[in-house]
Amino acid sequence: MKNRLLICTDLDRTLIPNGPQSESNGARQRFAALCSHPEVTLAFVSGRHRALIEQAITNYCLPLPDYAIADVGTTIYRVAAAGDWQRESTWEATISADWQGLEARDIKSLLGDVPSLRLQETAKQNRHKLSFYVPIQGDRTMLSDMITRRLNDNRVSARLVWSDDEPAGVGLLDILPRCASKYHAIRSLMSTLELDTSQTVFAGDSGNDLEVLGSEIPSILVANSQQKVRQQALTMAANAGNTEQLYVASGGFMNMNGNYAAGILEGVAHFQPWTTAWMQIEAGAAHE
Numbered sequence: 001m002k003n004r005l006l007i008c009t010d011l012d013r014t015l016i017p018n019g020p021q022s023e024s025n026g027a028r029q030r031f032a033a034l035c036s037h038p039e040v041t042l043a044f045v046s047g048r049h050r051a052l053i054e055q056a057i058t059n060y061c062l063p064l065p066d067y068a069i070a071d072v073g074t075t076i077y078r079v080a081a082a083g084d085w086q087r088e089s090t091w092e093a094t095i096s097a098d099w100q101g102l103e104a105r106d107i108k109s110l111l112g113d114v115p116s117l118r119l120q121e122t123a124k125q126n127r128h129k130l131s132f133y134v135p136i137q138g139d140r141t142m143l144s145d146m147i148t149r150r151l152n153d154n155r156v157s158a159r160l161v162w163s164d165d166e167p168a169g170v171g172l173l174d175i176l177p178r179c180a181s182k183y184h185a186i187r188s189l190m191s192t193l194e195l196d197t198s199q200t201v202f203a204g205d206s207g208n209d210l211e212v213l214g215s216e217i218p219s220i221l222v223a224n225s226q227q228k229v230r231q232q233a234l235t236m237a238a239n240a241g242n243t244e245q246l247y248v249a250s251g252g253f254m255n256m257n258g259n260y261a262a263g264i265l266e267g268v269a270h271f272q273p274w275t276t277a278w279m280q281i282e283a284g285a286a287h288e
């Protein structure tokens with residue numbers, strides 16, 4: 001196939017309209033129409049684990065992806081059919097090298113006496129993802145130094161990802177292999193599929209999408225993203241010489257508002273104008 005295209009998209013508040021802004025009528029249906037073309041390979045890229053991605057597909061009528069990069073980049077699944085998700089073991093072998101072959105439970109015992117770390121639920125852990133609750137007001141620099149020192153002593157190369165669950169009033173810490181990230185997982189998928197940056201687009205909305213948004217991979221920031229993220233993404237892209245590779249959706253495309261799926265479509269049309277013909281849905285189908 002001549003015009004192959006890999007569409008990688010974040011889920012929450014990017015494809016899934018679960019933010020405060022409104023979604024344009026028919027946006028998700030147009031997105032599904034685009035992804036139904038055999039030239040298009042669809043990959044979901046999410047912090048969610050497999051079961052939560054499957055739940056989102058059902059709840060929000062999302063198209064079944066060809067691939068899912070889950071658990072913040074620590075797992076890649078090839079989705080052969082609904083319910084038939086095959087883990088890419090080569091990816092797990094790659095990231096495993098950063099941890100010297102250790103698994104999350106081994107890392108946990110290395111950190112046994114580090115104060116104020118409270119283990120998250122089992123469903124939120126996996127072989128290459130160790131997740132803790134931390135005090136929301138805690139001294140993250142001190143904690144981060146202590147953890148990094150301990151891991152370095154054991155030649156473990158890790159990435160610490162901090163975030164907040166504001167409604168629950170708790171901080172979150174994910175400890176991952178250093179190259180387990182959305183960016184590196186997408187790069188791995190591109191290499192598996194033998195696709196280059198001219199055949200790939202990514203869409204995201206928030207902090208854990210920034211590494212991709214500022215990279216050489218053509219990327220879309222949906223219009224419902226926060227102002228702060230927009231500034232960071234534009235700065236990162238500019239500093240890396242990737243300004244042309246970042247598109248910020250603003251609405252107006254096909255009379256839609258640029259939020260969520262509408263933003264993804266607007267950006268895909270910006271980078272790959274020939275795909276616009278594939279975004280059509282039958283008249284009336286947009287009204288639910």
Ligand SMILES: [Mg+2]
Nearest residue numbers: 010012013205
């Ligand atoms: Mg998101």
